[in-house]
Amino acid sequence: MPDRDDVNRGLPRVKPDTLVAFVLVHAVALLAVMPALFTWTGVAAFAAGHFVFGTLGINIGFHRLLAHRSFACPVWVERMLALFGTCSLQFSPAYWVAVHRRHHQFSDEPEDPHSPRRGLLWAHFGWLIARRPLDLKPTVLTWRYAKDMMRQPFYERLERKNVWAAVGLSVWILLYVAGFTAEALAGGTWMECGWFGSSLMVWGGALRTVVVWHSTWSVNSVAHVWGYRTHDTGDDSRNNPFVALIASGEGWHNNHHADPVSPRHGMQWWEIDVSWLVIRLMMALGLARPR
Ligand SMILES: [Zn+2]
Ligand SMILES: [Zn+2]
Numbered sequence: 001m002p003d004r005d006d007v008n009r010g011l012p013r014v015k016p017d018t019l020v021a022f023v024l025v026h027a028v029a030l031l032a033v034m035p036a037l038f039t040w041t042g043v044a045a046f047a048a049g050h051f052v053f054g055t056l057g058i059n060i061g062f063h064r065l066l067a068h069r070s071f072a073c074p075v076w077v078e079r080m081l082a083l084f085g086t087c088s089l090q091f092s093p094a095y096w097v098a099v100h101r102r103h104h105q106f107s108d109e110p111e112d113p114h115s116p117r118r119g120l121l122w123a124h125f126g127w128l129i130a131r132r133p134l135d136l137k138p139t140v141l142t143w144r145y146a147k148d149m150m151r152q153p154f155y156e157r158l159e160r161k162n163v164w165a166a167v168g169l170s171v172w173i174l175l176y177v178a179g180f181t182a183e184a185l186a187g188g189t190w191m192e193c194g195w196f197g198s199s200l201m202v203w204g205g206a207l208r209t210v211v212v213w214h215s216t217w218s219v220n221s222v223a224h225v226w227g228y229r230t231h232d233t234g235d236d237s238r239n240n241p242f243v244a245l246i247a248s249g250e251g252w253h254n255n256h257h258a259d260p261v262s263p264r265h266g267m268q269w270w271e272i273d274v275s276w277l278v279i280r281l282m283m284a285l286g287l288a289r290p291r
Contacts, residue, residue, distance in 0.1 A: 012130035019129045021165075025089070028206035037199045045175060045204025046211075053171075054212035055248040057084030059275040063250065066149065067097045070263035071279055073288040079154060087171045088212050092164040094155045095138055098145035102136075103220070104260055107235035110134065114220045116236065124221035125213075172205035215247040223253035230267070231258035239271070249273030261291070 031037055061081030064070045073081075082093045090096055099113050108115045113135060116123035127135075135141075142150055142159065149155040158164045180197035188196065218240075227238030231254055243251030244266065250256075252265040252273060266273030282288035 012126070012132045014130045022125070022129060025206055026210055028202060029210040031198075031202045032207045036195060037202050039196065039199040039203075041179070041196075042199040042203030045200050046208045049171075049204045049208040050212060053084050053087045053208070054215065055275060055278065056081055057086070058088050058090060058212065058216055059248045059250050060278060061085040062090070062093060062096050063100065064263050064275060064279065066093055067100045068261050069291060070261050071283075071288050072291050073282070077282075077287050082155070082158075083167065086158060086164050086167045088216075089165065089168040089209050090213065090216060092142075092155070092158045094142045094146040094149040094159055097149060098141045101145040102141065104257070107233070107237065107257060108224065116221055116224045120221050120225060123224060124217045168209075172201050175200040175204045215243075216250075218243045219247055219250045219253055223251050227251070227254065229254050231255065233257040241271075244272065248278075249275040263291075 061078075062085040065073065065078060065081060066085075085093060085096070091099075103112055103114060106112045108117055111134065114123045114127040119126065136144065146155075150159070158167070176197040178197075179200035180193045183193040183196040223238050223240045223243045224236045225238065227240030227243075229238060233254060235257055237254040237257040239254045240251040243253070245251065249265050249272065252267070252271050255267050255271070256262075256265045263279050264273060264276040265271075266276060279288055283290070
C-alpha cells in the first residue's frame with residue numbers, strides 16, 4: 001500500500017467548468033426564496049422529482065442496481081432508472097458507478113475519491129470540483145471500474161461530450177415549457193406564463209437537483225463521520241438516521257459497507273430504508289428480482 005503522505009502530495013487542481021456549473025445551479029436554486037416563484041405545483045414538481053430522479057434514479061438505479069448489482073431487473077427498467085439518475089446531474093452513470101466502486105475498494109484509504117479523512121468539505125463536494133494528483137482521469141476510471149457499462153453503447157454514449165448534462169438539463173427546460181403552456185391555456189398573460197414556467201423550473205429543476213446533491217453527498221461526508229457502527233468494517237462508515245431520512249435509506253452506510261451487495265441497507269425495524277421498500281414493491285410487481 002502506498003504511503004499516505006506520499007500519495008497525497010500535491011495540491012488538488014480545481015476543475016473550473018465544474019465549479020462554475022455548481023455555483024450556477026446553486027444560484028438558480030436560491031431563487032426559490034422569491035415569493036413570486038412559489039407555487040404549490042412547483043412544490044409538487046420538487047417532491048415528485050426528488051422521488052423519481054433521487055430515490056429511483058440515484059439511490060436505487062445508480063447505487064444499488066448499477067454500482068453493486070444488488071438485484072436484477074429487465075433491461076428497460078435498468079435503462080429507465082439510469083436515465084432518471086442521469087437527470088440528477090451527478091455526472092454520467094458509468095462515471096458515478098466507477099467513482100463509487102473505487103470508494104468501496106479503498107474506503108477511507110488515500111485512494112478513496114472522497115474520504116472525510118481529508119476534510120469534511122472535501123468529502124462533501126470538494127472532490128467533485130477538484131482533482132488530486134493521485135485521482136484517475138475520468139476515462140481511465142470508467143474503463144477500469146465500469147467496463148461492464150462502458151461496453152454498452154447506451155452508457156458509452158451518455159459519457160460522450162457531456163451528453164448526460166444535456167439529458168439532465170432537458171428536464172429543466174421541459175418543466176419551464178410545461179408551466180408556460182399550462183398558464184397560456186388557462187388564459188394567463190405572457191408575464192404570468194413566464195413566472196409559472198420559472199416556478200416549475202426553479203422548484204422542480206434547480207432546487208430539487210441541489211437538495212438531491214446534498215443528500216447524496218451527505219452519505220460520503222456525514223455518514224463516514226457521525227453515527228453508530230454495527231459492524232467493524234475497517235473503514236469509517238457509520239449508520240446515520242438523519243442521512244437515512246434525507247437519502248431514502250442510504251444513511252445506513254455502515255450496514256452497506258459490511259454487505260455492499262445487499263439491496264437492503266436498513267437491517268433493524270427502526271432502520272427505515274425507503275429505497276429497499278421501493279425495491280420490494282418493484283419485486284412484487286415483477287419489475288425486479290433477487291440477483
Ligand atoms: Zn462509504
Ligand atoms: Zn455502495
